[in-house]
Amino acid sequence: MLDNLLRNCTLQAICALQFMQLYAVELSADELRKSPVPDAIVARAQFTTEIVNREPVDQVVKLDSQVTRVFFFTDLRNLQGRTITHRWEFEGEVVSEVEFNVAGPRWRVYSAKSLNPGESGKWTVFVIDESGWPLHASIFEHGVMEE
Incomplete structure (x- = not known):
């Protein structure tokens, strides 16, 4: 039972990390589009x-x-x-x-x-x-x- 619980927690943690990485990449790309022109x-x-x-x-x-x-x-x-x-x-x-x-x-x-x-x-x-x-x-x- 403990083994299953650890596996589930590990899978959830991996999914959460992947989601955060994906979100961070999208946020960075979005923020880059909003950034000022380089000479500004x-x-x-x-x-x-x-x-x-x-x-x-x-x-x-x-x-x-x-x-x-x-x-x-x-x-x-x-x-x-x-x-x-x-x-x-x-x-x-x-x-x-x-x-x-x-x-x-x-x-x-x-x-x-x-x-x-x-x-x-x-x-x-x-x-x-x-x-x-x-x-x-x-x-x-x-x-x-x-x-």
């Missing part, structure tokens, strides 16, 4: 404390907790006619999404986020296209003591 890229992306003449003035990786505003800048290439989103996440939770309609072969955009003083944690911005395909991600830490 995020040429630059960075957090900054200010934007002047459509350009970031500095690059932020860590911010003191007293800083209450941060910008995320992206320089997009060959994405004209597409909708790109900056998805802001704090500690893994989506807190806002800002959409941009890209109107040219080189398009610079930025979004801003107000930060709560004393709030510490990891912020991530994902640059995603209209299908949800991630083109880029950047991370900074807020509330980190200056060294």
